Amino acid sequence: MIYFMLQRLGRLVLTVFIVATVVFVIVRVVPGDPALVIAGVDARPQDIAAIRAKLGTDRPMLQQYGTWMWGLLHLDLGHSFTTGESVSRLILARFPLTFTLALAGFVLSMLIAVPFGVISAVRRWQAIDYTVMAYTQIGLAVPSFWLGIILLLLFSVRIHLFPLFGLGGISSLVLPSVALGIERSALLIRIVRGSMIEELSRDYVITALAKGLPRRVIIIRHALRNALLPVITIAGIQFGYLLGGAIIIEQVFSLPGLGRLFLTAISNRDFPLVQGGVIFVAAVFSVVSFLADILYSLVNPRVRVS
């Protein structure tokens, strides 16, 4: 177990390093000079040069890379070009909102996916299964931001149940979470259903039947327990997608989360903030799938021994 965790930790560090390098290069290859953005179009060349020197963007690429990596090693993401604030502080201030959205969407999607996936599998090729499958087909085709707009029109414009935009307590998080949750539930339902159908055809189900166990026990205790194992791994990856989805849906609902922070940073060519943001999301993604792996090994007795 210790070895397993160290191995995954090593992979996490490697992932962050690769992401850091790639984003460093991309940010500098993409046209646009932060000094120009800060100084404005009418600035004199010597002003621009002064700003470049101050930001350090006039130094050789390798030197910049070295400074940035050295900082990263000390968990220092540097300071924003535009505001001069610490990048990590900026991100951590916005992260709770985005994380809450992603988590709420995740919980909702699982709450939808497990019961409906199970019902669909148990009542395969019956009316309820076709209905659930139709729902997943629509859910897979509809992007969450579009769903967010529709929800806004329905519940904020038509009936004033939830705030139209901005942050105003828990109620302003409901619609974006629902939009995220519904969108993600579609795929998860299909995975739960497929996994459940597979488990229900296993021989141990025949044994459970022969023991005279009630149907409910056979479905939940015997089949679902095994069916959820592959779902855990996939759900971990889904959570990463939800973080990305949350960043987008914040725009629809005008919520001050990571999304707006990163978009502004990109248009300002705020290199440290863009780099820090990408690394942060990559790290969170890695940590979550790491946790999913740990959970998997705790739930699956066959992995636990080895």
Next chain:
Amino acid sequence: MEQPGIFIRNLAVTFTSRDPSIPGGRAVRNVSIAIEPGKVHALVGESGSGKSVTARTVLGIVGADARVEIQGSIDFRGRNLLELSDDELRSIRGKEIAMIFQEPSRYLNPSITIGVQIGEVLEAHFGLSRRASLERVGEMLSAVELPSRVARRYPHELSGGMKQRAMIAMALVCNPSFVLADEPTTSLDVTVQKQILELLARLQADSRMGMLFISHDLAVVQSIADHVSVMYAGRIVESAPRDELFANPLHPYTRQLLLSVPRSERRGLPLTVIPGRAPDAQNIPEGCAFHPRCRYAVDVCRREMPAELVYGPSHSASCHMIGKLNGDSE
């Protein structure tokens, strides 16, 4: 308490397909078996001969998905099991009639501990809580000669023999009056086979329960059965008390089966193999289903299904050629 028997009469099980152009699989054709109380009745035959389907039909657990047509009757305690509702059947399964399966690694749930898998039978039939069932689970484990710590183990942590012992404990935890053992030793090593067989024989004798013992292996059957029925292509071709069957086999198929088993009396003589393959349930030959593989087959065998005739006390067989074969030392 008097133990009941199970009386299967004219059982026919046909698997049908959604597609009407595919012929139905006639897995069991007109099978009658009387399993006397407290006795071990062995059902012998090659794979695909309908042994397992017969046993599963008793419990009403023939493939959950499959479309099945079942005819005949199965009497148990004065009731026809084929006419019971789901709930009535469920209260019999595991409690009065239990089943032991062939491959414990596939028939035990991989992610539930052995203790829970045994205890949940008590939970289902007597409403016992997990805690309350612990004592009985411990008793059962020692009855099958497993240490009590096995209760907390998962199936993959046990050897094949231990898993099969756990499976037996699971089947017998409610003291059933009847047990259906579907090739319980086939997946095990030969030495372990012997131990499991002895354990089963002892538990059966102690509790005087009836047993339907399914096997393709006559040597295994000889040590445990009171009565033997030989099945071929969904029918019983010969049925007799054990000693009678081994001493005086009548049906050519039974004789061939006996010749293909290594036995001490035949030391030095070659083992023979039955040529050809057992037919599948969708393509059962006309007449006597065994005729394509039978060295004695004549015209009538190809045309007419032989009737079941009685040749001695509890000894019956279905073959046109019996009597014409007698004296044949083969």
